[in-house]
Amino acid sequence: MSNKQIYIVRIAAIVALGGFLLGFDASVISGVVKFIEPEFNLTKLELGWAVGCITLTAAVGMVIAGPLSNSLGRKLLLKYAAILFTISAVGSALAPTFFWLIVFRLIGGLAVGAALILAPMYIAEVAPPEKRGQLVSFNQLNIVIGISLAFFTNYLILKWGDSGAAWADSIGLGKYNWRYMLGLEAIPAILYYFALYMVPKSPRWLMMKGEDVQALAVMKLVTDDANAEKQITAVKESINSEKNKAKVSLSELFVPSMKKVLIIGLIVGIFQQIIGINAVLYYAPMIFEQTGIGTDASFIQASLVGFTNLIFTILAMVTIDRLGRKPLLIYGMIGTTVCLLLLAYGFNSATYTLTNDAIATLPKEINVEELNVLKDKTFDSDLAFKTAISETLGSENAVKYEAALITASTKMNTLLILIGIIGFVGSFAFSIGPVMWVLFSELFPNRIRGLAISFVGLINLAVAFGVQLFFPWQLATLGSATTFLIYGIFSLIGFLFIWFKVPETKGKSLEELEEILIK
Secondary structure: OOHHHHHHHHHHHHHOHHHHHHHHHHHHHHHOHHHHHHHOOOOHHHHHHHHHHHHHHHHHHHHHHHHHHHHHOHHHHHHHHHHHHHHHHHHHHHOOOHHHHHHHHHHHHHHHHHHHHHHHHHHHHHOOHHHHHHHHHHHHHHHHHHHHHHHHHHHHHHHHHOOOOHHHHHOOOOOOHHHHHHHOOHHHHHHHHHHHHHOOOOHHHHHHOOOHHHHHHHHHHHOOHHHHHHHHHHHHHHHHHHHHOOOOOHHHHHOHHHHHHHHHHHHHHHHHHHOOHHHHHHOHHHHHHOOOOOHHHHHHHHHHHHHHHHHHHHHHHHHHHHHOHHHHHHHHHHHHHHHHHHHHHHHHOOEEEEOHHHHHOOOOOOOHHHHHHHEOOEEOOHHHHHHHHHHHHOHHHHHHOHHHHHHHHEEOOHHHHHHHHHHHHHHHHHOHHHHHHHHHHHHOOHHHHHHHHHHHHHHHHHHHHHHHHHHHHHHHHOOHHHHHHHHHHHHHHHHHHHHHHOOOOOOOOHHHHHHHHOO
16 A cells, blocks of 8 residues: 555544444443433333433434534534543543433434534545545444444443452442443543544635645645646535535425435335334343343343444445345345344243242342242243232332343243344344445435435434334333334335335436436
């Protein structure tokens, strides 16, 4: 690699750390929910709010980041995002009450939304055209790495906190485990802030501000002089043409000629989230605990979920241009449907019995005499078992010792559940997860593409918020089997829609697609 190539890779890697923070911030809460529920005495909807609230301010961050970056610059706004990530991490870790935890999570959401928009925007503006796709994909890859690492660090903190090691006890790693999980993000966030000083300002933004000489100097850092001149000229022409364009209004999305592509975009955007991917990613340890494997094992298996997500996302990036968009969507939706129905079957087949041996393994803090009324009774659903436990021990103790009681009493095919979860995440990451955004970039006509993707993206986020908010309530009210059955039915409907209605966009120019789809 030449010095210029090394330089642009280094810049892209630094900026893409914003994607890493985004992924880490979003999924680190998966390890926290088990501990904050009893500590703050939360209802199931409050627990869902703790997880999902970040999505609301992420939507706000997405909306305001673009216009603000035009006035303040991409680089400066990314530095502000790094500061917000740090404030959110430290504030969440030190939160004295549930109210303050939510406040600092909401602050983190603003940073998530800004990073989601600005990191790929900056990389696209500074990268040479022939390297742009590859370098922008750094950001998506880093998001998945952030998700995976959050699962792993959650497990390490839990493991070290329970190890009895003197150093762990001296810093209260076991007592304050969930606070360390949330606070850890401050380290990469601070590193990100200072690393951004090594990144130049976006050449496109400099051109927008009339700094043509400085913009050319930046472009010459990443490509040869002749190519830099050519790209600067192209950017100038693009900026001038945009000045002459009339602004696109939201009403243009709803004209009759847009009906087909808008319906396709909306339905694909809704089904990407309504099949429950964020329920699995954000509540993975909680789901695995329902199988009776215990807390430590549930965190280990959650780490495996993160690793699966990473591997299959890379696989999708490598194969999407070779296999096409629609085949990946079809294969993936078949996989998600089968795996969700497998999960519904696995949880529906479980039984729960507190035998003498099972009761003997329970923590000493539990008054086992109260459980004698349930001894040797077999329950055919997790819902019936949890209801009986709550009536016997009281709702507060039932929540506090739920994992121990399920571990002691559950008879279930845990391998089947693990295969279902891993298969579901892999199928999603290989298909509708990343492919949806590629499809959107090709589906909508050039003139309104930016507005259309933003609109459908906000609907996608709204559905994601609903899934995150209601999942704990679904488990408590409907039970695990029914919850995954509902997601499986949604996945089946999504598969049928994609099979019959979604066009293949591979190998067609944007202009060709516009002729075919816009009528």
